[in-house]
Amino acid sequence: MTEQKPPLPACMFDPWPRIPVTTGEGSDFHRLNRIAGNAATGWALGPDGAYAQQRTLADTVDNAVREALLHLLELGLIDIDADRMHAAHGWPTHRERTRP
Numbered sequence: 001m002t003e004q005k006p007p008l009p010a011c012m013f014d015p016w017p018r019i020p021v022t023t024g025e026g027s028d029f030h031r032l033n034r035i036a037g038n039a040a041t042g043w044a045l046g047p048d049g050a051y052a053q054q055r056t057l058a059d060t061v062d063n064a065v066r067e068a069l070l071h072l073l074e075l076g077l078i079d080i081d082a083d084r085m086h087a088a089h090g091w092p093t094h095r096e097r098t099r100p
Contacts, residue, residue, distance in 0.1 A: 005084065012090040032077060036068035043067040 006017035043046045043064060050060035072078045079098045085091075 005081075008084065010089075014098075016092055018096070032072065035075070035077070036072055039071035040064035041066040042067050 004083065005019065009016055019043075021029055023033075042049075044060060046052070049055075055063070069078075071081070
């Protein structure tokens with residue numbers, strides 16, 4: 001992704017400008033999503049995962065997301081923008097809209 005990131009909101013509840021993401025078949029996002037999804041599914045179905053441990057749905061989702069993010073970070077496919085994260089006044093916890 002080569003686009004410049006939009007500026008952070010000035011106040012906590014101001015809307016966050018979104019970065020356009022191409023999600024179609026064959027896109028970089030599609031490939032990254034497949035890698036993350038496989039890591040999350042592998043955890044969920046593995047011996048320490050959701051099915052074997054009879055975890056709640058909330059715990060399953062939290063741990064699957066954690067596993068997927070950790071896998072992508074360990075592979076060096078994504079980076080954490082710590083400066084941006086720490087400079088923000090707050091973070092939206094819900095998407096404004098979902099995509100198929």
